[in-house]
Amino acid sequence: MSPRETSRARWILVADGDKSAADRLAGILLRARFRAYPVASGLEALRLAQRYRLGLAIVDVGLLDMTGFDLVRRLRSGAPELPVVVTTGDYRPTTEVEARQLGIVQYLHKPVDLERLDKVVVRVFPGDAEATSNATVSYTARLHA
Amino acid sequence: MTDRPRVLIVDDDTDIRGLLGEALSRWGYDPTLAANGREAIDLISHQIFDAALVDIWMPEMDGLQVLEQIKRHDPALEVVMLTGNPMVETAVQALKSGAYDYLMKPLNLDELQHLLRQVFEKRFLSREVHSLRSQLADQLTAKDLVGASSSMAQVREVIARVADADSPVLIEGESGTGKELVAAAIHRQSGRGKGPFVPVNCSAIPADLMESEFFGHVRGAFSGAVADALGLFRSAHGGTLFLDEVAELPPALQAKLLRVLQEKEIRPVGSTKTHAVNARVIAATNKNLEAAVSNGSFRQDLYYRLNVVHIVVPPLRERRGDIPALIAYFLRRFNERFRREVKGISPDAMAALTSYDFPGNVRELENVLERAFALGARDEIKRANLPELSVRAEQPAAASSEPLPTLDQAERDLIGRALDRFRNDKEQAARALGLTVRTLYRRIKKFGLI
Numbered sequence: 001m002s003p004r005e006t007s008r009a010r011w012i013l014v015a016d017g018d019k020s021a022a023d024r025l026a027g028i029l030l031r032a033r034f035r036a037y038p039v040a041s042g043l044e045a046l047r048l049a050q051r052y053r054l055g056l057a058i059v060d061v062g063l064l065d066m067t068g069f070d071l072v073r074r075l076r077s078g079a080p081e082l083p084v085v086v087t088t089g090d091y092r093p094t095t096e097v098e099a100r101q102l103g104i105v106q107y108l109h110k111p112v113d114l115e116r117l118d119k120v121v122v123r124v125f126p127g128d129a130e131a132t133s134n135a136t137v138s139y140t141a142r143l144h145a
Numbered sequence: 146m147t148d149r150p151r152v153l154i155v156d157d158d159t160d161i162r163g164l165l166g167e168a169l170s171r172w173g174y175d176p177t178l179a180a181n182g183r184e185a186i187d188l189i190s191h192q193i194f195d196a197a198l199v200d201i202w203m204p205e206m207d208g209l210q211v212l213e214q215i216k217r218h219d220p221a222l223e224v225v226m227l228t229g230n231p232m233v234e235t236a237v238q239a240l241k242s243g244a245y246d247y248l249m250k251p252l253n254l255d256e257l258q259h260l261l262r263q264v265f266e267k268r269f270l271s272r273e274v275h276s277l278r279s280q281l282a283d284q285l286t287a288k289d290l291v292g293a294s295s296s297m298a299q300v301r302e303v304i305a306r307v308a309d310a311d312s313p314v315l316i317e318g319e320s321g322t323g324k325e326l327v328a329a330a331i332h333r334q335s336g337r338g339k340g341p342f343v344p345v346n347c348s349a350i351p352a353d354l355m356e357s358e359f360f361g362h363v364r365g366a367f368s369g370a371v372a373d374a375l376g377l378f379r380s381a382h383g384g385t386l387f388l389d390e391v392a393e394l395p396p397a398l399q400a401k402l403l404r405v406l407q408e409k410e411i412r413p414v415g416s417t418k419t420h421a422v423n424a425r426v427i428a429a430t431n432k433n434l435e436a437a438v439s440n441g442s443f444r445q446d447l448y449y450r451l452n453v454v455h456i457v458v459p460p461l462r463e464r465r466g467d468i469p470a471l472i473a474y475f476l477r478r479f480n481e482r483f484r485r486e487v488k489g490i491s492p493d494a495m496a497a498l499t500s501y502d503f504p505g506n507v508r509e510l511e512n513v514l515e516r517a518f519a520l521g522a523r524d525e526i527k528r529a530n531l532p533e534l535s536v537r538a539e540q541p542a543a544a545s546s547e548p549l550p551t552l553d554q555a556e557r558d559l560i561g562r563a564l565d566r567f568r569n570d571k572e573q574a575a576r577a578l579g580l581t582v583r584t585l586y587r588r589i590k591k592f593g594l595i
Binding site (some may be wrong): 005044053077080083091092093094096097100101103105106109110111112113114115116119120124126144 | 190192193218219221341342343344345346349350353354358361368369370371372373374375377380381484508569571572582
């Protein structure tokens, strides 16, 4: 690893028990030229985190083998500063209260608002602000078209 | 209007819906009416309710089906069934499917009022149990405020003294000194300890998303708002909201935060209603907030509101005596995580650690030791396991006879070091250097550092 790695060298983890949802979101980020990696299982996510330095984790509440909350706690024990976005199709307030106690940068109900996610990504990776913003937004526009 | 419990009323009879709606409003609830099961399901999937009254006999989707759907969606939402036909089987089935209770029509309003009161008492209790469970993980970090030095003893003493005061607290300290641990300790020792502790890094939230992050939103408030969201303040209801890096709040949000602290109520984005909030605010900063006030970037009135109790967490270099205790603490933790049995630290490694300045404070010490484990330390951490320390420790030790660098050289060197330390994270580097990100980029370009 070069000491002057660019922020793009940092990975974005996309964890969702619904693998196709993870694939879709990771696909959008990849098109915006981020290194996004989709997983459906928490253990696979932890393996990824051991191998690469994560810049952002987008974690759904429901994973195949553990809750998204458990995954975030375990990711944080190795990287306490890791920015985390929690996504969920579960609109219950208790779920939001539990998620926010983890200290997250954004809580997103599904279907994920891509414009909102884009703003978070730009904030987390400020160096790539313009390029990212344009790429994701144009993709978002195409999705909504 | 304040935060009244929201009750969903599902009944196909217009008169009964209207009657119940009126009665509930009078009793201080916030009723929403649905004429059939489909309407009800649509409502609960996008709005947050605290309880529901559901008629069992309805055309199309009957009350039991509605009950089932509600419970699948939100097991904690309490449902009272209303039945015009006292059939025991139906009533039993309703209770088996998770209904809280049932009432016979014609309705006795006194009975209903009493029942609803019970429901909300129960709901409050279950919320408490819920947050207790999520606290178990936190307790592990409760001991993290390690150190026998007098300055840390003083910090612990202030924490104990202010915990129950319920007033806002402002924590000042360099990054990595453990400001969040201090906030969490205050929370745990206070009467709010059983409530949620909600930490947020104000610098990490995009400015134009801040309002809905802090105050929540209602469904449809903007194109992506598919459901009601509580936001940070209401998520911290009954507990503590910890605003880290509070100096980074943009002026518009500073004004709104001040209003919340004064009036103790919030209005979600897109809502016409206000909700009472009961959350203690603890703020932290690694900047001199007083200076930010005098240069105009932070509101003075907000500063006074937040700064009711002031705690300064000392940097590690001012309490070097705590370093051995911290090392012992981290060794225990890393032994568990890496499944090793590192028993101690060699004398030269200890000497290097206790003489190092640790600009990144406790967190840097933790990182240095973690890297030593990753680099293969087994029985003992040796000087060779701490390679980064030697590079950094020797850097500032320039001999006095050396020629002084030019200002440009010094600046270039300093920026390079900051970029290295924060692994090229320009935002953190800029913050550490006291520059804006934009200025840092200009300097990087000027010195050709990329």
